[in-house]
Amino acid sequence: MIRFRDRGARGRHQGGQIDAWHSFSFADYNDPKHMGFRALRVLNEDRVVPGAGLPEHGHEDMEIVTIVLKGAVEHRDDLGNSAIIGAGEVQRMSAGTGIRHSERNPGADERTHLLQIWIIPATFGGPPSYEQKAFADDDDRNRWITIASGDGRDGSLTLRQDAVMAIARLDEGVTIAREIDPDRGYWVQVIGGLIGLNGTEMREGDGAALTSETLLSIEADSEAEVLLIDLP
Structure with a gap:
């Protein structure tokens, strides 16, 4: 069985700084028919204006993956990580027992375009951790x-x-x-x-x-x- 989710049927938050589409219920968007899919809880598509982003906030017990498609994201967290995630790079935060972080578009004139995915972990707890890696190789196509x-x-x-x-x-x-x-x-x-x-x-x-x-x-x-x- 295949159930399609039309792009225009997603929830949307359109503000002056962030234009976000939500495939599943998130923040002020609540749709009991779209609460996630198996262990996939959140799939957001965000566009963030230069200088804008999310101030420091916390998460627990979630695997958070951010895929930067265009522009960049500046990341800081209470584990001591400070990084720029550029287009083609992927970031993973395991929130575990708790992590606090901030994310912003550090660019001067380009909107950042990204996907953020939340996966429910197999077991709760454990120490928080962070990874990022580049996967943008223009020659590595069609697979x-x-x-x-x-x-x-x-x-x-x-x-x-x-x-x-x-x-x-x-x-x-x-x-x-x-x-x-x-x-x-x-x-x-x-x-x-x-x-x-x-x-x-x-x-x-x-x-x-x-x-x-x-x-x-x-x-x-x-x-x-x-x-x-x-x-x-």
Whole structure:
């Protein structure tokens, strides 16, 4: 079964500093029909004006992954980490027993475009931790690149959950297909471009939840970028 989530049906917060789309209930957007998908609790698409962001705030018991698509994010936390995450880089925070952090767009004239994903960990507690890594290689196209996983496979960031996150950057006309486990759940999010998912058209901002399926096939009808989250 495939359930599609139209980009225009998402919740939205449109302010002077941040324009955010929420695939699932978040902050002031509450939709009992869209509270998450398996261990995937939050999937936000944010655009942040220069100099703006979120002041210091706290989280507990959540795996928070930020994918910077354009611009940059300046990160600070109470673990002592201070970093700039640029386009093509991915950040992972394991909140564990508690972490406080701030995020802002350090640019002077470019809006930051990012995805933020929250994964519910397999077990609660544990010390908070932080990682970031670049996955932007323009020559590494037309295949799945693992960016986060429970076992850190292929040099990916490590999650405290049996989940795998991968990105594919596709040339127009390319099809990538893979067998999938019908007992697991899969979320597909179109980051950019136009694709066909098992024959159904999707475009930037669209999402889809796959359950009880055995094949995932994506055909790029233009240059495209796609996020896949494999969930227990």
